[in-house]
Amino acid sequence: MPSVASRGGRNRRTVNEINMVPFIDVMLVLLIIFMVTAPMLTPGSINVPTAGKSSRPPSKNIAYVLLDKNGDIRLRTGSQEQKLGLEDLKAAAQSWQQGQPEESAMQIQADKNLTFEAVMKVRSVLQDAGVKRVAFGVVTSSH
Numbered sequence: 001m002p003s004v005a006s007r008g009g010r011n012r013r014t015v016n017e018i019n020m021v022p023f024i025d026v027m028l029v030l031l032i033i034f035m036v037t038a039p040m041l042t043p044g045s046i047n048v049p050t051a052g053k054s055s056r057p058p059s060k061n062i063a064y065v066l067l068d069k070n071g072d073i074r075l076r077t078g079s080q081e082q083k084l085g086l087e088d089l090k091a092a093a094q095s096w097q098q099g100q101p102e103e104s105a106m107q108i109q110a111d112k113n114l115t116f117e118a119v120m121k122v123r124s125v126l127q128d129a130g131v132k133r134v135a136f137g138v139v140t141s142s143h
Helices: 002-007 021-040 086-098 116-128
Strands: 062-067 073-077 080-084 105-111 134-139
Touching (some): 073 086, 080 086
C-alpha cells in the first residue's frame, strides 16, 4: 500500500508552472481572426483641405505687400511703393481697395528667412482691412 500513502497529500509535490497550452490556443485564435479581418479593412484616408481655385486669376489689379529680411513692410501699388508700419498698412489697404474691382488681390511677398509669425501678422492686418483675396509669395534675399 505504498501508493495510498503517496496519495495522501504529504508526499505530493506542487507544480509551480503555468500551463501555456490555453494561452497559446487563445493567441492562435486571435492571430487567425486578425489574418481574416485585415484584408477586409480599407486603408484610412485623410481629407486634406484644399485652397479654392479662382475662376479668373487677377491680371493687373494686384497690390504687393513686400516684407524684407528685417521685417520692414513696403506696399507697392502700380508704380508707387511706400514704406509702412503695421498700423498704416490697414488704412493703406482699405484706401487701395476702394477704387479696385472685386477680383483685385493683394500678394504678400516675404523674405524666405522671415519668421512665419511676421507674415501672419501682416495677413491678419489685411484681413482686418477687409481684403478678400490674399496670395503669398517668397522672395529670396539679395545678399
